[in-house]
Amino acid sequence: MSVESATEPVEVLPGPVAQRLHVTSTGDPDRPVLLLAHGFGCDQGMWDGVLPDFGADHRVVRYDLMGYGRSDVAAYDPEHYSTLDAHAADILAICAELDLHDVTLVAHSVSTMMALLAAVREPGRFRQVVLVAASPYFLEDPATGYDGGFSAADMAEVAGALDSNYFTWAEAMAPVIMGTPDAPEHGERLTASFCRVDPDVARQLLVVMFTTDFRPLLPRVTTPTVVVQSRADALVPPSVGEHLHAHLAGSTLVQLEAVGHCPHISAPEETAAAIRAHLLPR
Amino acid sequence: MTQRDYAELWQRAPGGHLLLDDDGLITAVNATFTGWTGYTAEELLGTPFPKLLPIGDRVLYTTHSLPQLMVSGRIAEASVQVVGRDGSRHPALLSATRVSGPDGPETQLVLVDAQQRRRYEEELLAARRRAEESEARITRAEAELAELVHHDSLTGLLNRPGLLRALHDRLGAARADRGDGAVPTVLFIDLDGFKTVNDDLGHASGDELLQVVARRIRSASRAGADVARFAGDEFVVLDDVTPSGAARVADRLLDLLAEPVVLQGVEVVVTASVGICSAEVPASGPDAAELVLRRADNAMYRAKAQGSGRWTAHRPGDSDPGADRLVLLEQLRSGIRQGQLRVFYQPRLHLPTGRLSGVEALVRWEHPTRGLLQPGAFIDAAEQSGIIRELGAWVLAEAVEQAVRWDATGGPAGLQVAVNLSARQLADTDLVPLVARTLARAGLPAARLVLEITETALMSDPDAALRSLQALKELGVLLAVDDFGTGFSSFTYLKRFPVDELKIDRSFVTGMTTDPGDHAIVASCVHLAHAMGLVAVAEGVESAAECDALRALGADQAQGYFFSRPVPADDMPLPIVVA
Known part of the structure; x- marks a missing residue:
């Protein structure tokens, strides 16, 4: 299945890392770099809605998480990708191969923790990290009063969770053609795009997501951060955004009017405007 | 139909029907759904719908279905389970449409009972998992079998088929433009004096000697080299090396093998002869592996003819007794049929x-091009081949x-x-x-x-x-x-x-x-x-x-x-x- 991009086909960049992760570049190549990392169960098409807002004065680099979208699934080694470190290393590999500096890294969902790992490992590489719908830990931790939104009982189901709707994930990979009552022009395309997921790959990332506590990572982050939180996010309760803001030194917390875990989908203009408003001045 | 009829129809529809506001909170629910879940309508109103889903479905709904709904306005038949008040699961197919309501956008959600479909899916998935497991088992068994088939049980080295496979692989991967001049190279090693050990000290000692020799050859070879016991007391080292690298390996091999071995308290000295042949890259033809082995074997015989403990490398232009011998045998075979033999x-x-x-009857061969041949010209070849x-x-x-x-x-x-x-x-x-x-x-x-x-x-x-x-x-x-x-x-x-x-x-x-x-x-x-x-x-x-x-x-x-x-x-x- 091939997925067309927002306006015209964007060619994947040359280079082994770019080929492996389907790295694309749009916008003005001489402008500051915005590197976009998509979230769980998605691919880089998820960012299409915010592209128009940044293309004019940024070079926008996007890629597909290993195992997702049009990344080279043949190169997916489950053992290597059994922690988020491997994905963080992929972010740094993209920066190295493309020789990106002073990067503004915008990450969504599970990629937010990969982004923080990358920023801790190579702080000099990044100007700023924007975290959309981020959570350092999805479980509740009564001992510290932290509420990640999921209980220990939920947790017990995680490993089998994707098996329970395995075929829905698998089916979702097929292109779906459907009416678009409010007629967003790119609706049909996006529907096809963000569903490119191998259920087995998704299952592994889900397990990693739910079994890793990234809270100890937060104090080690020295790069300036923006925490973007939407309303009624079924995966990330409001208290999680507050926790991030409290433990990320020099962070800014932005509360969106937008609803749900994917505000860049449901309200791309508001999300893009919120990000732009908090970019560090050049 | 009256308004009441519509309401009745909605309440008792075959599927669960819900209305959600833009924040995903339930604003209306029908009797079918409350019947499935055991909740009252009052309990459900104001509850975020994803809370009714088990964790996997909640992730699916949140990361897939909702964005899909936002972008396309619809969700079509996502397979989920709804968790009832008592924890029971109700398999259902979830479809949804996003519409403009009186107070802003709202979501109409329909859940169709899918017990039967769920069972099919679970069986299908279990079968898939079993197939994956048995496939993994078959793959493991095949790998173990390949290990057995390609290794010599006495020394643990590759055997002849294992060596041929390794050689084919290396020749297939070899490129002329490697830059460092290293090419797949065969070092053919033949022991001198092995038969004496076998005859004098018995087969057990002969086996022990082969194991010692195998270890020494392994340690004289570079990491990454393939080492094989080709036959009896013949060994082969296969490595990607330059000509001078091959010579160094051969020197190391001869030095190590010349060290005495103590067998049953008897000090035995085994020397060896080594023949070297580098493959031509890119390899030409399907018989390239056999050719390089035969040339290394011939070079080994030339080394042995000069006295043991030496190595010789094949040079381009060296005659190929092996190839000559094959031609001779083929001619002899047809010569016998065509009546070219005389007594x-x-x-x-x-x-x-x-x-x-x-x-005394003595055989002669009236060769069509070489004239009358004495037995010395063909009997040895005939004897070795069975002709x-x-x-x-x-x-x-x-x-x-x-x-x-x-x-x-x-x-x-x-x-x-x-x-x-x-x-x-x-x-x-x-x-x-x-x-x-x-x-x-x-x-x-x-x-x-x-x-x-x-x-x-x-x-x-x-x-x-x-x-x-x-x-x-x-x-x-x-x-x-x-x-x-x-x-x-x-x-x-x-x-x-x-x-x-x-x-x-x-x-x-x-x-x-x-x-x-x-x-x-x-x-x-x-x-x-x-x-x-x-x-x-x-x-x-x-x-x-x-x-x-x-x-x-x-x-x-x-x-x-x-x-x-x-x-x-x-x-x-x-x-x-x-x-």
Whole structure:
């Protein structure tokens, strides 16, 4: 299945890392770099809605998480990708191969923790990290009063969770053609795009997501951060955004009017405007 | 329909119906849904819908279904479960539409019961998981089998098929433009003196020696090299190296292998010869692997010919005895079919009377381009390939039939015909019936046939030779030990062999009139033959002086150029009487 991009086909960049992760570049190549990392169960098409807002004065680099979208699934080694470190290393590999500096890294969902790992490992590489719908830990931790939104009982189901709707994930990979009552022009395309997921790959990332506590990572982050939180996010309760803001030194917390875990989908203009408003001045 | 009818229809629809506001909170729910879940409508109103889903479905709904709904306005038949008040699960297909309501956008959500479909999916998935598991098991089993099939159980090294596979892989991957000049290279290692260890200390010690040698070869090779036990005491190191790198490896190998090995308290020194051949890259043709191995093998033989403990590398332009040999064998095979083989006969005389006593049948090959070939040009190749059986049977039949033809054309009555048997023929279980059939078909008495077997052939496996000779003896044929004095006969064995003649090797006969040592040897052979009750026959008599000397020593019979060269049957000068 091939997925067309927002306006015209964007060619994947040359280079082994770019080929492996389907790295694309749009916008003005001489402008500051915005590197976009998509979230769980998605691919880089998820960012299409915010592209128009940044293309004019940024070079926008996007890629597909290993195992997702049009990344080279043949190169997916489950053992290597059994922690988020491997994905963080992929972010740094993209920066190295493309020789990106002073990067503004915008990450969504599970990629937010990969982004923080990358920023801790190579702080000099990044100007700023924007975290959309981020959570350092999805479980509740009564001992510290932290509420990640999921209980220990939920947790017990995680490993089998994707098996329970395995075929829905698998089916979702097929292109779906459907009416678009409010007629967003790119609706049909996006529907096809963000569903490119191998259920087995998704299952592994889900397990990693739910079994890793990234809270100890937060104090080690020295790069300036923006925490973007939407309303009624079924995966990330409001208290999680507050926790991030409290433990990320020099962070800014932005509360969106937008609803749900994917505000860049449901309200791309508001999300893009919120990000732009908090970019560090050049 | 009244408004009430619509409401009733909605409440009792076959599926669960819900309305959600833009924040995903439930604003309306029908009776079907509350019936499934055990919640009251009041409890559900204001609850976020994803809270009713188990964790996996909640992630699916949040990360897939909701964005899809936002973008396209619809969700079509996502397979989920709804968790009831008592924790029970209700499989359902979830469809949703986003519409503009009176208070902003809202979501109409329909859940269709999917118990049956769910069961199918679960069975399908379980089958898939089982298939994956059994596929993994099959893959593991295949890998283990491949491991067994491609390794030598004694040394743990690759075996011949394993080596060929590794060589094919390396040749397939090799590129000329590697830059460092390293190419797949074969070092062919042959041990000198292994057979002695096996014979003197037994097979267990031989095996132990091979294991020690295998370890040494492994440690002399670079990491990443393939090491194989090719056959018996032949080993191969396969590595991507430059020519000078290969030479260094060969030096290391020879040094390490020259170290003594202690077996059963006995210090054994085994040396080796090494042949090196680098592959031509890119490899040409499907036989590239065999070619590089054969060239390394040939180079090894050249090294061995210079004395053990050396290495030699194949040079482009070196002749390829292996390839020549294959061509020769192919030509020989067709030569036999096309009647290019001839039998020549050399007379043998009774020395005291000078009368013809018999003839030795000797094979010649009328080669279409190379002319008349002596046995030395093709017998070894035939012997090694097994063509000797066909060739030997043909010569035997031809000679036996010729003896009968001479009888019929007034030749000397009772002429004996001698035919050579090779080691391979001697070991052939079909030999005795073959001889019996041949004699019977021609109608020649068994006592008119002499089978000549070299000393070396007899001693290569004396026990088996003894059994064959006894069976031949029972047929009534006469047996001669050929080239006597050149091998390492054990007289113990010789005494047990039921032989009738000793044929004294031509090398002693040729020297006997000039070299006292040779004279003494011939004398001993004649005495030995007589002492054992055997006929003493001298080969290679070329002069009157030799003939006289042999007569003086009491030799019984003789053959050689002095009397007659081997000639075609029709040219046989009959009768022959020595003046």
